[in-house]
Amino acid sequence: MDRLGGPRLTDVVSMSPYLIATTSTAVAGAVVGGIFYAFSTFVMTGLDRAGPDAAIAAMRGVNAEAQANAPFLLVFVGSAVLALGVGVIATVRLAQPGSGYVLAGAVLVLVAFLVTVMFNVPLNDHLAAVDPTGSTAADATREWHAYLGPWTAWNHVRTLAPLLGSVLILVGSRGR
Secondary structure (H helix, E strand, O other), rough: OOOOOOOOOHHHHHHOOHHHHHHHHHHHHHHHHHHHHHHHHHHHHHHHHHOOHHHHHHHHHHHHHHHHHHHHHHHHHHHHHHHHHHHHHHOOOOOOOHHHHHHHHHHHHHHHHHHHHHHHHHHHHHHHOOOOOOOOOOOOOOOOOHHHHHHHHHHHHHHHHHHHHHHHHHHHHHOO
């Protein structure tokens, strides 16, 4: 420790690769959960207030950007890759203290990726296929509400899972 109570550079350099991997996974999972938290707590509600036509157009734009945004994809896909690696290591080390927490946390971080692929992306793809020019106001309202409820429910899952997973990983990595 330095005189301010923080780690010395030599302490950081000598950290184990396992501790670096678990901490990195926890941070990446928390960032992903935080991004989805914004959608769960105010973005989707804000879009809904704008009305179905505006909400559909905006969400289509958000989804297109998410698929092409390198910083987002790096953290999102990176958290899943890190969680997979840390989960494998925790499985191999399962007899060691804290490894069960790390494994459970890694699975929860992976849940965000899996839920996205299995549920949110198909809903996004359906919304992208909606023809805004050939839709009536009633059609747009029906499509938006068919999208909003399930998408938001699955988003709650992909918000909570990596946030809880991050906590479990940190608890487990400190328990060794």
